[in-house]
Amino acid sequence: MAHSVADIAQAIGAEAAGDLTLTVTHASEPATAGPQALALAMDPKYAPGLAKGQAQVAMLWPGADWQGMGLRAAIFAPRGRLAMAGLSRMLDPGPQIAPGVHPMTVIDPSAQIGAGAAIGPFVTIGAGAVIGARARIAGHVSVAEGARIGNDALICQGARIGARVRIGDRFICQPGAVIGADGFSFVTPEKSGVEEIRETLGKRDEIHQQSWTRIHSLGAVTIGDDVEIGANCTIDRGTIRDTTIGNGTKLDNQVHVGHNVQIGNDSLICGQVGIAGSSRIGNRVVLAGQCGVNDNIFVGDDVIAGGGTKIFTNAPAGRVLLGYPAVKMEAHVEIQKALRRLPRLAARVGEIEKIVGASSSGD
Amino acid sequence: MAHSVADIAQAIGAEAAGDLTLTVTHASEPATAGPQALALAMDPKYAPGLAKGQAQVAMLWPGADWQGMGLRAAIFAPRGRLAMAGLSRMLDPGPQIAPGVHPMTVIDPSAQIGAGAAIGPFVTIGAGAVIGARARIAGHVSVAEGARIGNDALICQGARIGARVRIGDRFICQPGAVIGADGFSFVTPEKSGVEEIRETLGKRDEIHQQSWTRIHSLGAVTIGDDVEIGANCTIDRGTIRDTTIGNGTKLDNQVHVGHNVQIGNDSLICGQVGIAGSSRIGNRVVLAGQCGVNDNIFVGDDVIAGGGTKIFTNAPAGRVLLGYPAVKMEAHVEIQKALRRLPRLAARVGEIEKIVGASSSGD
């Protein structure tokens, strides 16, 4: 589908110059752009690529000399990635799901499907489920009994929405995500080794034979508006109350959210993060890839944790964390510097000991 | 469904007091409990919540003054979480899967389905597969040719049971788990860089071009009785013999078990743990979230490893581990303390060098 320069500029709230009636069909990197492409060069470092490609229209940084670059029109993006958001939304064809309900589906007669829904093949929708207006549900999705999903949802291939899960409007769910699996909660008849270790930080008197009795999950999952869940994520239901995810929070792929966890609003949980049972994550928290959060702790509002950070204890609001175990990012940087010098430090201490005549016994 | 106080107390083997004929329909946290709820307050710290809610019946700690709390009946739980196990089992409605075999399934005529099975829509069951009595198999599950599953299985949406996999009784499989994918096993015609590095711990003489030849997995997976596998787990088949998981072992979500791995009985493998090929995990081992186990090592009985522990070498029975690389938990705590003081320690050594006139050259 072709879009005029004028339409694009208006849609993303940007200024444009040149022949605003020119049309483009897709976006491209500058060097590989064909004549129908909108070349993306929102930073001067991408400008040389324009000469290699054939674009006649580009999105540029404010003040760029578009005519000097041989372009016939330009759109100016003061904040490049923000402009990309608007542009990419406009150009995204989205998944093809035919309007209406595919005949090869199994939808319980008591389920309610909102107006304008598109439901693909091999979808199952359980008894009493409620799906909002304009939902797009791709093939192989299952929505179990009693689940409620708001308006304008996009649920991709093979996602699993469990029984009694509640989800707000504008939900996006990538393929293979599992929302509402049972929590991982087991108990031993006698105090288990794990309980003992937690109390003693590593000591144990004797080891007992023990096996695990299951605690079933009676709660579900409640998810707010404008939430996106990544591919193959797993979000467990709560034991008594629901596991919750607040409005505007986004989860990347393969994130694991344990039972009873509460995540606030507008948080960003990156790929392969794991959050153990009953922990609370605040608002606007950013957990970079492969972070881990211990069970039964809280991570305050606006905490930012770098890649692979393992958070074992409560993190106050606004803290910036890194490391295993997590420490303030500044402390981590300082410790790492000292660590790289540690072998040399040990040698220096040995030299001093020789000078002062101290013994280095035991080492 | 309503349950009387007497029935609940009997089912979980607890004592009760007050009007034992009162009924409840569900469990609730104390503060949000309605009049039909069983409020859960097995620790005195939850008692204040009872006043905020409307519960007439609560599960309390032994000796609690239930009448003083305004309750009409109470059940006493000497070990709260153990009582929760029994109670939650009683109240869990379980997934709705209609009895019998859904017509929209593809089940090979040579497959054997046990008496009382409930099999949902879009399920596939391959040639020669054997499913035990009373199995509940939710929609979109695939059970491949020659797989054998014991009695009383619950297999949730979209789980994949591979060819010739053998599973015991009372199996629970959460959605999206893959049991019996091919192992990740490749070989190069000449010695590979990885083999060289393992021998030299980091040195390499020269680098060769090489590509990978696949070793197919001829084994399957054997799983004992009373095993639970979490959502989106992946368990690879063995190369010659089977990958094995013992009786009573529980896997949380997104656990990865490599080819040829042997896991013993009653172990607890938490979320996002990865166990590389051919390693052996003992009985009653607990690996907390995001632990990693190197290939071809063993982790002895009763080992407990804290979150994110990376186990590179054999771990003797009973060891309590933490860290990357794993060390005894006590050693880890001591090292971390010393590490936080390391920048200061380096400064102190600098000061001493000034006093004694030593050189800190090279740093």
Add this chain to the structure above:
Amino acid sequence: MAHSVADIAQAIGAEAAGDLTLTVTHASEPATAGPQALALAMDPKYAPGLAKGQAQVAMLWPGADWQGMGLRAAIFAPRGRLAMAGLSRMLDPGPQIAPGVHPMTVIDPSAQIGAGAAIGPFVTIGAGAVIGARARIAGHVSVAEGARIGNDALICQGARIGARVRIGDRFICQPGAVIGADGFSFVTPEKSGVEEIRETLGKRDEIHQQSWTRIHSLGAVTIGDDVEIGANCTIDRGTIRDTTIGNGTKLDNQVHVGHNVQIGNDSLICGQVGIAGSSRIGNRVVLAGQCGVNDNIFVGDDVIAGGGTKIFTNAPAGRVLLGYPAVKMEAHVEIQKALRRLPRLAARVGEIEKIVGASSSGD
């Protein structure tokens, strides 16, 4: 199916001795081998097992005294695992997928299916998709609109191939893998806390309320020839250009590949590795289990990273890495040694301070 010793030896290019007309039906470990098994004992340490089993034929190391072991025939494997590759390929029955297209599928009339394809039940193939010759596609797979897959593909249960994804020949995809989910890319109207932290390495002046605007993924995924993708992997599409994976590269289970990532040829990406957006991985790179790669960096050709290594900055070609954060493996080993001695080192410094009269204040 029975194979003669002569056929096996010829197929894997090995020498054989004894009665070459003997046949075997499967491979086995020596001790558990029955009379129809080919016992695998390619290292002298496995020889004692032969006496316990009933094998008449074994695969042995070159020069082994097969007659002294009581065998009737032997195959000699100079490089045992390489022989296993050929042997296992020969003995692997592969997944049972009936030839032709199962009637219970939803295949768009505009899709092209190559000659000799076998497509299982509940598969969906979208408009304009092109599937090469001899493809084997197991049940529950979805191939979205415009995807192109080369010849001789094996795509296992429930895998998801997204719209416009392009894949070369001899592709193997394990169950539950998701190729072509949307990238995880969000932007805030004002500079976000994350952007600020990246600039200051941990300092932040003030915290702002902010919510996330989505950048849609307009690119797809391009995958070369001879690639294998593990179970429940997730590979995101690119923002403008495609995410790419080169020829001969193999991904283990639960690997996460972010948007715009480029992986070269013949690389080996082990279980649960995560590669964040826009990073570039070279040729013949080996990332062991649970490694993490930061976004927007490059990892040069022939880099080898040990288990759990977190790579935050560019890694030059040929580097051998370990640790969090990644350092050269040799440096990591040295640092770990020093670290275990650190508590003792601190005590030694304290003793020196007593001797020289320095103050240890502040500690």
